[in-house]
Amino acid sequence: MGIYLDNAATSFPKPKEVATAVYDFMVNNGTSSGRGSYKKAMQSDYIVYECRKLIGKLFNFDNPKKVIFTSNVTDSLNIAMRGILKENDHVITSSLEHNAVWRCLKTLERDINIKIDTVECSKDGITNQQDIKKYIKKDTALIVFTQASNVLGTIQPIREIGAIAREHNIPFLVDSAQSAGAMKIDVKEDNIDILAFTGHKSLLGPMGTGGLIINTDIDIKPLKAGGTGGDSAYEYQPDYYPNHLETGTSNVSGIAGLREAIKFLNKEGIENIHNKQKMNKKRENNVKNNKSITLFSLSYTLLFILQAGRLHPDKSSSRDPVYPAPDIHLSDASDQAGLGGVRRKRHSYPVLLRKSRHRLPEVLRTYHR
Secondary structure, eight states, X not given: XXXXXXXXXXXXXXXXXXXXXXXXXXXXXXXXTTSOOSHHHHHHHHHHHHHHHHHHHHTTOOOGGXXXXXXXXXXXXXXXXXXXXXXXXXXXXXXTOOHHHHHHHHHHHHHHOOEXXXXXXXXXXXXXXXXXXXXXXXXXXXXXXXXXXXXXXXXXXXXXXXXXXXXXXXXXEEEOTTXXXXXXXXXXXXXXXXEEEESSSTTOOOTTOEEEEEOSOOOOOOSOOOOOSSOTTSOSXXXXXXXXXXXXXXXXXXXXXXXXXXXXXXXXXXXXHHHHTSOOHHXXXXXXXXXXXEEEEOXXXXXXXXXXXXXXXXXXXXXXXXXXXXXXXXXXXXXXXXXXXXXXXXXXXXXXXXHOSBOOOEEEBOOOO
């Protein structure tokens, strides 16, 4: 294919080392981790353990046992929120959350009567961290924020929000789906208690990989219970990590690929990759000079948003207020600007959709290596 710009959904192409590692494991090993003491099973154990260490190092976290593997960031967020929030608890979140957060919270609101406060962002898509303070209550059990939206691209002041959470002794959960691998994240300096990440986006790993970094002693109840490869006579899920939140056969082939992806990122350097993601001046001017495209956001963001034609207030449907009907197709306009590979999509950001009077623009994300 030509230029690929859909990295907000999943990154492509992956480093060759990633595909090679997945293939090599499936062809030459194929064993389960934590289930045997023979040579190949021990090799599987090492692959998983080394990947935990590499991920910890990437995010400045030094306890590999509390690097938890999941199938994706949605899985990670559900494990964290459902494991922390109890009946009648209060949670604070942003107006920019993905459905991975929002649907889970709304389901918990319906099922166990949690209370949700949503902090509005500015017209520029940035949350003022001081606004969070007015929502804090005695029963606030969690603050959960996305670090970067794949709709607006704006980066939220995570470090400052985390400092407020620490000041009030409230666990702070960060959704790093769009930021992990694309910008520096330091769980210690950024005051992050729980970091949810996915492997297949800017971490450049395979689909079906993700995880949690548990930088806190708070009790997180397991979402699932089952086999862990050890303590089989014990009838309940173990209370030690990583087995406390991991159960069943691990995706070792995916983790093998993720391990090589993290090595690639460490070699390239996150800051270097972040700088490469910025549009070069020529393409920026092409976009700015194209009258059929309105540039909403570029500087200091991971993404930029292009709207083909005008923004239309929608009166056609009360059930679906964001039905797309731009004057021209963005894919055509972007081709004129020297950008290709645009995917038109609905975005999983219900709060943002519900509060918007206009049809949301289509979104591009460039990723250069």
